[in-house]
Amino acid sequence: MSGALVEAPPAADARAQGVPAREAEPATRVRGYWGNVWQRLRYDYATLFFLFVILLIVASAVFAPLLSPFDPNKASMAHRLKPLFYHDNILGTDEQGRDILSRILYGGRTSLLMGIVPVVAATFVGGLFGVVAGYAGGRLNTIIMRSMDVFFAFPSVLLAVAISGSLGGGMVNQLITLTVVLTPPLCRVAETSASQIRSMDFVDAARASGASTVSILLHHVLVNVVSPVLVYASTLVSASILLASGLSFLGLGVSPPTPDWGLMLSTLREAIYVRPIVCAMPGVAILLTSIAFNLVSDGLRQAMDVKA
């Protein structure tokens, strides 16, 4: 081969990669896409910090029985609506004299469940329909996307209230409601990106090599759809928590004695003029969680953008 044909790699590259190893097998370690994402994430300290915060919140919910100073459901007429740092009630007590901190820790279990499970479920359902619609195009696309539009046409809160109202309260119904509400937007994101990918020449190149549709979807479409969908899904976690809180607040979610952030806000609101700071505590928990999820999803978006 003539030497002129070889395009010399930039010198910096050679140094970064070291002298190619003299082995028969791979001289370079080919880092996969996810390896690269992790490399970028590793040096994004802000995102790592908020990832840590999320882990803390999850851990505090999981280990609520160990961490809680009191039984979250133990009422006490004598100690109603006490301020912060009242004896052992670090965050005060609610209108029935129950310890706010304990209720927030236990409430995190319901709220995180409401934040994560519907998003994961909707990502699978919406992602699947979206990828199929986007890749297939034509009539199938029209059928799937128009059905999604039926749900998409309503404001999400209204839709959630409507579905929840017809299904009835309770945790399972609340999870179903949230999944139904979150599926159409995720489906839309997956569809948009899948139909973009569909028209790219590398998909045609894969078809030209004789690959089956399933193989193309797995190797070429999914890898490109996954990151926008994942990034969008992570922003939905906080939306889902807020929506769930809203439903509980309206009495369409979990029922009263169960600790839940939204429910706590709802019952405490009457005491807002008596103990404003104590009453705001469940709100602070919601705020902190959603901010953490939003910032992590922001960092994820940056790390997943190959061309960044």
Next chain:
Amino acid sequence: MNTEAQGAAAPMLDQPADRGGRAQPMLIAQGLKRYFPIRGGLLNRRVAEVKAVDDVSFTVLKGETLGVVGESGCGKSTLARLLMHLLVMDAGSLIFDGDPVGTEQGLSLRDLRRNLQMVFQDSYSSLNPRLPIEESIAYSPRVHGMERGQAKRIARELLQRVGLRPEYFGGRYPHELSGGQKQRVNIARALALNPRMLILDEAVSALDKSVEAQVLNLLGELKREFNLTYMFISHDLHVVQYISDRVMVMYLGQVVEFGPVDTIYAQPRHPYTAALLECRLVVDPAGRIDTPPLVGDPPNPINPPSGCRFRTRCPHAETVCERTVPALGAWNGNTAAHLVACHMAHPGSGHSRAAPAPVVH
């Protein structure tokens, strides 16, 4: 050279066997047609259609390079996609090395794809941005059942062969490559199945002149080494002259002239070919000014002119051109090697410049 890997014996897929023998053309396309519907109006009805490829027939001989030229939008890429069966043809048939494609007794689509591969026009969208290029190349052998490690070895060898050192480039992503490097990767990927024929759609058009020359050289070497047949699509007449054995000139979805490269470049019979070539000679090649070769825009492919499609821009147009579609045929009774679709070249067509009709007894 990657001696270590070669020690492990180049484990490529076998090149599909030559079934038809030397004289059998590699590819015979008959009456290919593809109209794209234009939808609009109330119920998304079909209101019109783009006749992107309209009754195109030609042959590609074994071992040759067939150049395809024509203005932008004349249907070159659509033709390539029809040949690859990436688009469904509205009409027409394909015979690959003597076997009809897609019929019961003939060649299956999967077999066709082992034989025929394509390098895509747009080097930016033709590589998966999320896959290291090595994986992109290794993908097609894996589709055909090759084990992962071996497919990767082939990918590295091909990278080496197209002039990209696998140690540096194998793990890179498409956005980390220059246009020329990407096009080399595209060529390597097309070769990964060890095909017998390549369709190169504007393979060098987006490259600067020095890189273009390098890639053209590479294509020449690969052709000899892998015993390939090329269909080379381009709008650059210089490049086509340099690389082709025969040339096919397209205008608005139809073939207007077809023949050996030297004949066509020396003696174009179709006014469209002549106009293309004329402008090429007028412009000093060193100046490289891209003036449009013809005055006026090509007519709308949605409503092409009646009769001869070129007549609206042809200096010799007469009423016969408006009324009848000129057939693609040998001109003036000459050999069938040089075909033209122009009334002036066909005796007895009624055009004032055509020779009189031969007397029939």
